[in-house]
Amino acid sequence: MPIYRGGRHEHGQNFLTDPSIIATMTRLVAATDGPIIEIGPGDGALTTPLAQLGPPVTAVEIDTRLAQRLAERLPSHVEVVADDFLDYRLPTSAHVLVGNLPFHQTTAMLRRILHAPAWTDAIVLVQWEVARRRAGVGGATMMTAQWAPWFTFTLHSRVPARAFTPRPGVDGGILTIHRREHPLLPPARRRQFHALVHRVYTGPGRGLAQILARNTSLGSPQAAQAWLTRQGVNAAGLPKDLPVEAWVDLFKTTGSSPPPHRTQSSSGRRRR
Incomplete structure (x- = not known):
């Protein structure tokens, strides 16, 4: 969830404020195809450059205050939805997921993503150790092994804690998940x-x-x-x-x- 200095503790809002990390995530999304769904846009620090890529953007924000602020200032091809991503019904047509996941909700959100149909790529910012484990650095976790016939997991870069406001107690990491075009086992x-x-x-x-x-x-x-x-x-x-x-x-x-x-x-x- 990008920059908004009034982040609410109950939503785990550590907003991404580092322009270079925002640019990196934007470049990763630009290399994909299809409509974009952003998880937890916050005050839109990542949403704005995503909107400039061209495809339609849906920003799913649990904080109704932030959702209203975003809706008032983003271009018309960006739809802001005030909802919890864990409850949000994802489309059944191809799309791309991107977001800075709340650290305390990482596992639940990753499970939600992996069980969801249709999306082709997910570019997510999670805790550094979670990103490493999911990408199989030092060996695959059970979750990664369970999903590997259908997805590939790639660790991109470490994100220092100072890149967030407020600053979390741990670093983050950018993880990309790609749905295999030819799965190794039938669904x-x-x-x-x-x-x-x-x-x-x-x-x-x-x-x-x-x-x-x-x-x-x-x-x-x-x-x-x-x-x-x-x-x-x-x-x-x-x-x-x-x-x-x-x-x-x-x-x-x-x-x-x-x-x-x-x-x-x-x-x-x-x-x-």
């Missing part, structure tokens, strides 16, 4: 794929070979080791180390169902 398989990733990330085991043996139908550490070798992945690694292509192959190989219950061994102990 109808999304829930099943999410279930597989969740089970692998949260299931018991030390190292991928053991984790996959215990939580997928690969069935044994030997079979898991063989699969990991074919993928070029270290058996002692962790789920965050699996590339998206490996996740897709794992899903196609094992499906999303949990492994069958093991029978009791002759010693009376359940096999692990």
